[in-house]
Structure formats: C-alpha cells, structure tokens
C-alpha cells in the first residue's frame with residue numbers, strides 16, 4: 001500500500017486506501033478509478049472488494065484488478081475469479097498469476113507465491129484467453145510486459161530486472177495503470193501499456209543512481225516524479241506484436 005500510494009502521488013494522482021464496505025457507497029462514486037489488490041486478502045476483506053467493484057461498475061468507473069498469488073491457494077483463486085465476474089477493465093498480473101487465472105487452477109508445482117516462476121512470454125496465450133473470457137484488458141508483467149484485449153497484443157520493453165527485487169513493484173505498476181485508465185477509460189489497452197512503459201522508464205532512470213533494491217525503490221519514485229514528456233517519448237519502447 002505504501003509503494004502503490006507513493007507511486008500514484010509521484011505521478012500526479014491522488015490515492016486513498018480503504019477497506020470498509022460501510023464507507024464504499026460514499027467513496028466509490030467520487031473516484032476516477034478503483035484499484036483492487038488481493039495481496040493480503042482476508043475473508044472479511046473480500047465482501048468489501050465485491051461491494052466496491054459493483055459500485056464502480058454501476059457508476060461507470062474503470063476498475064483494475066491485481067490478482068496477487070492467484071494460483072497459490074484455492075481461496076485466492078476463487079476470490080479472483082469471483083472478482084473477475086464483476087467485470088474489471090484491466091487485470092495486471094505476473095506470468096504465473098495470469099496462467100493460473102486462465103486455467104482456473106491453483107497449487108501447481110510451478111506456483112510459489114507472489115513471485116512468478118514463469119517468463120512473461122510463457123503467458124501470452126493465457127493472457128489472450130483470459131481477456132477473451134473476461135472482457136478485460138489483460139497485462140502480464142516481466143522482462144517484457146505484454147498487454148492484450150484478446151485480439152491486439154502489445155509488448156513493452158522498459159524496466160530493469162532489479163525491479164523484481166523490490167516488493168510491491170507489481171502492485172505499484174497496477175496502481176499506475178488505474179491512474180492512466182482514469183484519464184481515458186475508453187482506451188484501456190493504450191493506458192495500460194503507457195503506464196507499464198512509464199513505470200519501466202522510471203525504473204531505468206532510477207537504476208542509474210541506485211546501489212541495490214532499497215535505493216532503487218527511492219530513486220524509482222523520484223524518477224517518476226521528475227519525468228517529463230521529452231524523456232518519456234524518447235525512452236518508451238512499445239511495439240505492436
């Protein structure tokens with residue numbers, strides 16, 4: 001939650017983190033996008049997530065899902081599939097998460113928890129399948145980030161490997177996707193690819209000053225805050241595949 005909120009503030013967005021289904025009806029109608037992250041899922045948080053997702057849909061707000069560790073337990077997989085039935089605009093996960101969702105299976109020997117045990121290229125077909133079955137834009141992060149609506153596939157080649165060594169960089173980039181989707185909800189695929197590229201560029205520039213994961217975390221946020229249009233345009237690597 002810390003890294004996600006600071007990423008959003010650095011990018012010019014205005015995050016608010018909440019868990020209560022009691023306040024969701026007051027809050028959700030006023031947001032520009034809703035982000036649901038199941039990272040530290042508990043049984044009493046899930047109903048509030050569903051209430052918020054239903055409210056977002058009712059008020060035509062884009063809502064974005066990060067299915068953290070979807071394949072690690074039956075509880076998480078079922079929760080994610082139930083949330084996906086509430087029609088997110090975008091789902092962003094790592095390769096293992098997207099494969100687990102597309103196959104609706106958990107506990108395979110290649111799933112170890114919140115970190116991926118697959119390369120993103122292994123999950124492109126799973127992402128297309130999940131996009132087609134859910135109606136969401138699906139992004140798989142990794143060395144190359146892939147984004148698909150089930151038909152088009154876009155590859156984003158920004159970022160540095162050290163980003164995997166900071167917990168919640170995936171959670172943070174999904175938050176940034178929500179902010180970009182808020183700006184133009186009718187172009188969710190473009191918003192998702194742009195957010196992944198911009199976050200990757202911030203990681204690349206941050207890495208020029210970082211000595212390891214802890215300082216990269218700091219420099220990534222600083223770089224995101226300092227990005228200008230010229231730098232972004234000269235550095236983003238987005239290709240249609």
Ligand SMILES: Nc1ncnc2c1ncn2[C@@H]1O[C@H](COP(=O)(O)OP(=O)(O)O)[C@@H](O)[C@H]1O
Nearest residue numbers: 094116141142143159160161163164169170173
């Ligand atoms: N090998 C890599 N090279 C460049 N960027 C990477 C690499 N691995 C992950 N990233 C970037 O790190 C961020 C988090 O992705 P990832 O580690 O796949 O998510 P998660 O934390 O959910 O497992 C994304 O912005 C992604 O592009």
Ligand SMILES: Cc1ncsc1CCOP(=O)(O)O
Nearest residue numbers: 039040114167168169170171
């Ligand atoms: C370590 C951990 N445990 C539950 S959520 C979480 C963070 C996961 O973040 P990310 O998916 O961005 O690595």
Ligand SMILES: [Mg+2]
Nearest residue numbers: 068094170171
């Ligand atoms: Mg993750």
